[in-house]
Amino acid sequence: MKNLKKNQKFSIDDIVTKVMFIFAVFLILYTLFSPIRLITVSGSSMQPTYNDGDVVLMKNLIYTDKENYLNRGCIVIIKNTDAILNSFVPYIKRLIGLPGDTLYIESGRLYINGALYDEPYLKEELIEDAGILSTPITLKDNEYIVLGDNRNHSEDSRVFGVLGKENITGVVR
DSSP, X not given: OTTSOGGGOOOHHXXXXXXXXXXXXXXXXXXXXXXXXXXXXXXXXXXXXXXXXXXXXXXXXXTSXXXXXXXXTOEEEEOOOSGGXXXXXXXXXXXXXXXXXXXXXXXXXXXXXXXXXXXXXXXXXXXXXXXXXXXXEEOOTTEEEEEOSSGGGOOSHHHHOOEXXXXXXXXXX
C-alpha cells in the first residue's frame, strides 16, 4: 500500500458507504423489476381469505403474457384506476369477470353468463350493494371485473368500474 497516492487512499467509511449505496440501488431495481414481490394486505376487503397485515407473494405480470395467468377466481393485484383509488397502495381483489362474460347481481347474488356463481370463500352470503352490477354488464376484450371477498366492505369494480388488463399488475401465489 506504500505505492498508493494520497488521493487514492480509501477509508473503511468510504468503502462501507459505497457498498451501502450499491446495495440500495440493487434493492430498488430488484423491487421495481422483480418477477416476484411481497405485498402486504391493507384493509378488510379480502376477508376471510386475507386479513389486514397478511403478507402475500405476488407474481409480477408487468413483463409477461397476462392471459396465461388471468383465470376466474384467481387473486390479483391491481393498480389505481380512478380518483377513488388515488394512492400508491396496491389493491388485492378476486378476478371474477373475464372478457366476453356477462355479469350482474340480483337479490344479493352474483350471476355470470346467466348462472348463479358459487362463491364458498365469501364472508357474507348476500351482497348488499350491487353497484354497477345492478344491471347486466358484458365485458369487451381486455376488460375484467374484480371483487373483494368481503363484498359488503370492499371498494371494487362495483364502485370503480371495469378494469383494463393494463390495470392488473400481478397474481397472488
